[in-house]
Amino acid sequence: MYEERWLRWGAGLLLFLILVFHLFPIFWMVNTSLMTQLEAATGSLFPRVPQWGNYLDIWRVLPFFHYLKNSFLVCSLTTVFALAVATFAGYALARFRFPGAELFGGSVLVTQVIPGILFLIPIYIMYIYVQNWARSALGLEVRLVGSYGGLVFTYTAFFVPLSIWILRGFFASIPKELEEAAMVDGATPFQAFYRVILPLALPGLAATAVYIFLTAWDELLFAQVLTNEATATIPVGIRNFVGNYQNRYDLVMAAATVATLPVLVLFFFVQRQLIQGLTAGAVKG
Amino acid sequence: MRTFWRRYGLAYLFIAPALFGMLLVHYGPMVQGIYMSFLDLRLQTLRLYLQAPFVGLENYREILLNPESTFRAGFLYAVRTTLLYALAVNVLSLSLGLLVAHLLNRPLFLRGLWRSLFLLPWVVPSYVVGLLWGFMWLKEGVVNHLLADVLGLLSEKPHWLIGPLTFVAIVVPTVWRGWPFVMVTYLAALQTVPQELYEAAKVDGASPWQRFRHVTWPMLRPVTAVLLLYGLLGTLYSFNIVYMMFGTGRATPGSGGTFS
Numbered sequence: 009m010y011e012e013r014w015l016r017w018g019a020g021l022l023l024f025l026i027l028v029f030h031l032f033p034i035f036w037m038v039n040t041s042l043m044t045q046l047e048a049a050t051g052s053l054f055p056r057v058p059q060w061g062n063y064l065d066i067w068r069v070l071p072f073f074h075y076l077k078n079s080f081l082v083c084s085l086t087t088v089f090a091l092a093v094a095t096f097a098g099y100a101l102a103r104f105r106f107p108g109a110e111l112f113g114g115s116v117l118v119t120q121v122i123p124g125i126l127f128l129i130p131i132y133i134m135y136i137y138v139q140n141w142a143r144s145a146l147g148l149e150v151r152l153v154g155s156y157g158g159l160v161f162t163y164t165a166f167f168v169p170l171s172i173w174i175l176r177g178f179f180a181s182i183p184k185e186l187e188e189a190a191m192v193d194g195a196t197p198f199q200a201f202y203r204v205i206l207p208l209a210l211p212g213l214a215a216t217a218v219y220i221f222l223t224a225w226d227e228l229l230f231a232q233v234l235t236n237e238a239t240a241t242i243p244v245g246i247r248n249f250v251g252n253y254q255n256r257y258d259l260v261m262a263a264a265t266v267a268t269l270p271v272l273v274l275f276f277f278v279q280r281q282l283i284q285g286l287t288a289g290a291v292k293g
Numbered sequence: 294m295r296t297f298w299r300r301y302g303l304a305y306l307f308i309a310p311a312l313f314g315m316l317l318v319h320y321g322p323m324v325q326g327i328y329m330s331f332l333d334l335r336l337q338t339l340r341l342y343l344q345a346p347f348v349g350l351e352n353y354r355e356i357l358l359n360p361e362s363t364f365r366a367g368f369l370y371a372v373r374t375t376l377l378y379a380l381a382v383n384v385l386s387l388s389l390g391l392l393v394a395h396l397l398n399r400p401l402f403l404r405g406l407w408r409s410l411f412l413l414p415w416v417v418p419s420y421v422v423g424l425l426w427g428f429m430w431l432k433e434g435v436v437n438h439l440l441a442d443v444l445g446l447l448s449e450k451p452h453w454l455i456g457p458l459t460f461v462a463i464v465v466p467t468v469w470r471g472w473p474f475v476m477v478t479y480l481a482a483l484q485t486v487p488q489e490l491y492e493a494a495k496v497d498g499a500s501p502w503q504r505f506r507h508v509t510w511p512m513l514r515p516v517t518a519v520l521l522l523y524g525l526l527g528t529l530y531s532f533n534i535v536y537m538m539f540g541t542g543r544a545t546p547g548s549g550g551t552f553s
Contacts, residue, residue: 228536228537247537
């Protein structure tokens with residue numbers, strides 16, 4: 009298609025230039041995180057001496073470890089629950105024929121079209137009501153607002169629909185004959201799913217798990233409303249910090265770098281499966 | 294009835310948890326939210342919740358038709374900005390994604406690595422994107438430094454976070470984070486186009502543009518539709534980038550910035 013030699017070199021050069029500009033902001037984030045407060049505020053190009061101490065200061069000046077721990081806790085639990093729920097539903101959509109399957113599949117997709125802001129306030133008020141009701145009617149202290157449980161529950165429900173859709177694609181790509189053979193050998197449908205298909209779908213499950221984790225890690229709107237001081241996740245914590253210390257760009261960028269690192273590492277582990285899972289829906293139409 | 298459950302029971306059992314979550318966190322609150330839009334629900338009546346006074350379409354009249362309403366002015370302004378933002382972001386992301394996908398869809402040394410490097414910004418959390426660009430857009434920030442001092446394209450340094458340029462300030466970071474995914478999807482789609490079609494077109498004397506127009510594009514159209522849908526949902530409902538870039542609750546685009 010592109011036979012001329014100069015065209016190939018030209019395209020390579022163009023790609024390289026785009027890439028340099030494209031990655032510059034990330035470089036700038038790390039670069040700034042190593043500056044002194046003054047260097048960052050006055051627009052220096054490079055830190056005279058790399059301030060590795062900034063990465064220690066973020067644990068002291070803002071309780072970053074606390075936020076990091078909360079984010080890890082909430083995102084890991086969400087990933088485990090959402091993956092479990094979505095695996096069953098995705099498998100059912102890929103394999104079982106049952107009355108209402110189309111309706112269920114459609115309503116899974118419709119959830120993606122509803123703007124979060126439409127149910128943010130109802131969810132908040134609903135949670136408060138459930139708390140009050142549990143206290144007065146059952147005498148139970150159920151905490152949905154400001155607790156890990158409320159946030160994990162909300163996130164789980166949030167990320168299940170798209171995960172179902174991704175997993176459905178992975179399950180559909182596994183030959184049906186494998187379950188049929190297992191059932192001929194006397195396995196029940198559940199055993200066929202559990203023993204035969206699930207192990208084969210592991211790469212897809214891993215990719216979906218990472219997708220859930222990435223998305224949960226990035227959530228700010230609901231975290232802002234459903235957490236308190238004790239349960240604040242990284243985005244909430246960083247935002248409060250920015251509000252209070254407007255001129256500590258050096259520390260903000262160090263915190264931003266640390267917040268990016270875990271998802272970057274996770275991404276590189278399952279990059280191929282994740283891209284395959286996310287683009288398959290679009291490419292196959 | 295027994296045969297019904299024997300036949301479909303497992304399927305319903307498998308979808309039950311997902312259905313429960315969707316009803317409780319998506320559809321239930323959505324219905325409540327829509328119902329609340331017909332109520333006079335304000336701070337004083339919040340305690341009444343769904344028993345608050347029913348006012349019919351009054352709220353809709355207020356934000357759409359009442360010319361004196363400040364809500365209406367703010368709402369319509371926000372709607373207009375959001376639509377323009379969604380349009381600009383998606384046009385730019387799709388074009389850039391398509392271009393780079395073409396450049397990458399060829400024999401290239403370490404192509405997988407190129408693709409990964411281009412994808413990096415897509416993995417950066419969007420709140421970090423907002424913070425980072427809010428910092429880079431500062432009047433004495435690195436963007437102005439590069440444009441004015443290094444490249445000499447601007448004679449004086451503009452305020453990116455105040456006034457009309459705020460639109461640019463929110464579009465660029467959103468495109469920056471969004472287009473890599475478009476590129477990867479287009480790349481995957483390009484690889485499904487049969488090579489024979491290009492060979493045949495070349496034999497028939499089709500120019501590169503004609504080959505794109507009549508061979509590649511028809512194959513990419515369905516993908517483009519899906520990407521546009523994802524992109525529109527992502528931008529019309531986007532929150533984090535703008536929220537992190539502007540203000541600590543005090544400022545909105547146009548009136549200041551986090552770091553100003």
